[in-house]
Amino acid sequence: MADPRPKRIVLVGAGNVAWHLAPALEQAGHQVEAVYSRKPENAGLLAARLRQARSLSSLDFSAIPADVYLLAVADQALPGLLKEARFPPGSLIAHTSGCHPLSVLDKAGANLNTGVLYPLQTFSKAKPVDFAAVPFCVEGSDVESRAVLLALAHSLSGQVHRLGSEERKRLHVAAVFACNFTNHLLGIGFELLQQAGLPGHLLHPLIRETVDKALAYPPFSVQTGPAVRGDQAVLEDHLRLLADQPAYQQLYRILSESIQDNPDK
Amino acid sequence: MADPRPKRIVLVGAGNVAWHLAPALEQAGHQVEAVYSRKPENAGLLAARLRQARSLSSLDFSAIPADVYLLAVADQALPGLLKEARFPPGSLIAHTSGCHPLSVLDKAGANLNTGVLYPLQTFSKAKPVDFAAVPFCVEGSDVESRAVLLALAHSLSGQVHRLGSEERKRLHVAAVFACNFTNHLLGIGFELLQQAGLPGHLLHPLIRETVDKALAYPPFSVQTGPAVRGDQAVLEDHLRLLADQPAYQQLYRILSESIQDNPDK
Numbered sequence: 106m107a108d109p110r111p112k113r114i115v116l117v118g119a120g121n122v123a124w125h126l127a128p129a130l131e132q133a134g135h136q137v138e139a140v141y142s143r144k145p146e147n148a149g150l151l152a153a154r155l156r157q158a159r160s161l162s163s164l165d166f167s168a169i170p171a172d173v174y175l176l177a178v179a180d181q182a183l184p185g186l187l188k189e190a191r192f193p194p195g196s197l198i199a200h201t202s203g204c205h206p207l208s209v210l211d212k213a214g215a216n217l218n219t220g221v222l223y224p225l226q227t228f229s230k231a232k233p234v235d236f237a238a239v240p241f242c243v244e245g246s247d248v249e250s251r252a253v254l255l256a257l258a259h260s261l262s263g264q265v266h267r268l269g270s271e272e273r274k275r276l277h278v279a280a281v282f283a284c285n286f287t288n289h290l291l292g293i294g295f296e297l298l299q300q301a302g303l304p305g306h307l308l309h310p311l312i313r314e315t316v317d318k319a320l321a322y323p324p325f326s327v328q329t330g331p332a333v334r335g336d337q338a339v340l341e342d343h344l345r346l347l348a349d350q351p352a353y354q355q356l357y358r359i360l361s362e363s364i365q366d367n368p369d370k
Numbered sequence: 371m372a373d374p375r376p377k378r379i380v381l382v383g384a385g386n387v388a389w390h391l392a393p394a395l396e397q398a399g400h401q402v403e404a405v406y407s408r409k410p411e412n413a414g415l416l417a418a419r420l421r422q423a424r425s426l427s428s429l430d431f432s433a434i435p436a437d438v439y440l441l442a443v444a445d446q447a448l449p450g451l452l453k454e455a456r457f458p459p460g461s462l463i464a465h466t467s468g469c470h471p472l473s474v475l476d477k478a479g480a481n482l483n484t485g486v487l488y489p490l491q492t493f494s495k496a497k498p499v500d501f502a503a504v505p506f507c508v509e510g511s512d513v514e515s516r517a518v519l520l521a522l523a524h525s526l527s528g529q530v531h532r533l534g535s536e537e538r539k540r541l542h543v544a545a546v547f548a549c550n551f552t553n554h555l556l557g558i559g560f561e562l563l564q565q566a567g568l569p570g571h572l573l574h575p576l577i578r579e580t581v582d583k584a585l586a587y588p589p590f591s592v593q594t595g596p597a598v599r600g601d602q603a604v605l606e607d608h609l610r611l612l613a614d615q616p617a618y619q620q621l622y623r624i625l626s627e628s629i630q631d632n633p634d635k
Contacts, residue, residue: 179599179601180596180599180603180604181599181601181602181604204604204607204608225572225573225576226575226579227576227583227592227594228594229594231587231592232582232586232587234579238575239575266572268568272568274607274611275562275563275565275568275611276566276572277608278611278612279558279562279568279573280573280576281608282555282558282618282622283559283560283573284577284594284595285593285595285596285597285598285629286629287552287556287577287581287584288580288583288584288589288592289593289629289632290548290551290552291547291548291552291581291584292584292593292632292634293544293547293548294545294548294549295544295588295589296590297540297543298540301537301540302537303533303541303544307490307505307531307541308490308544310490310491310503310504311490311491311492311505311548312548312549312581312584312585313585314499314549315548315552315553316552316578316581317497318492318494318553319553319557319577320574322497323557323560324553324554324556325554325557325561327494327497327553328550328554329494329549329550330549332546332550334444334446336444336445336446337446339446342469343542343543343546346539353547355624356547356551356624356628357543357547357551359620359621360554360621363617363618363621364550364551369557
């Protein structure tokens, strides 16, 4: 059973994930004791959004007791930070990364319990996030740690999943295609529209419908457009139109080939 | 001013666009007189969805009077069809294609009025379409033809735009990026999830949020993920994970490079 008791939390990081996660933890009844950032002003800004969190600029947490030390920093910053940080012996530390395995936390030294609390969502400071609908992927080095993190996840969201490190990494790659790459293509769509002197909102109903359809039917089964129809004349016409933007022309060509090579088409 | 009077329409084509457009025209008060398809059974299936449309398998429409002959066929089929079809002299014929210019209709011969009624949406037979929110792009060879098609578009949708052939083609390329390519990436995301033994719905909140964000903020300004962070270790890790799927690996590499090369990142 999930342990519903409030937890004392130290949040290590003040980037996009920490920015939204910290207030959500407070709203779920937990106590964010302190916020660390490499840049003191960022820790201060995030602490100012919270009830009574201290703002820290040292990675020595040995005198700051907490139930969970949540490491919500950029993936590339995590290994270095783990070597430098100090936690009270026997603490539970957990990262929020999709790609790092649980075992990366071993770099923080022995005598610690470890876990993962990965929110599968895209976070930008500008846009509020509704955590109730965010899937959380949880892993723990031991039964007790996992139970603490599962309870934490359940206090935030209705979608909590136990996932191993390998599964989580595969999920992360899928998320890069479905989110990061999709966002980039939408950006290109709007840019091409702007270049044609047309308003961006023209594309909104099409984008909404594309996604509604892709969530309701297997996307490969509802693929539309010149590539899946094998309309070589239109493909060549479009490539000509992109001649002065070779990077987009290359993307157009390779994505069209990928659609045409799809055995499910 | 838009002419609100009901029109008699012959629909040439029974594919994805015609399948949804024909009943929508009837619901807007127009009369679909006849439906043509190269495959008689498809014309029959579509006619059966309509009040009293005849099902045609000949392209000689010279004895079938109508206010508008709407050519809703696949882009690659249009030029050949135009050479074969016969319309009553002085008729208005209009295509529904994003990529063909207005002038393609000249292939149908002289003594015809021509126009374009392009619904900017993705159509699959399986999924109903709400035309009220579909942007229609209208063009006409003369004032009167344009007025008829504008009125037809306004009877279907609240979003009607006058667009020239060149603008429409540029819009179409943007739509391929924002819709066709996006759908393909979502399909890859779900496929990778399935390969990992994970349920597809895990990605749904992420996809919804990605699109909500991309419609609320300029997408390039809210790009997230390893590529925009320049996280080479994660990029290489993901490429290794895709080693047995070289087509997806190539897409991953080129899309990541495109994100990293973006001057707005």
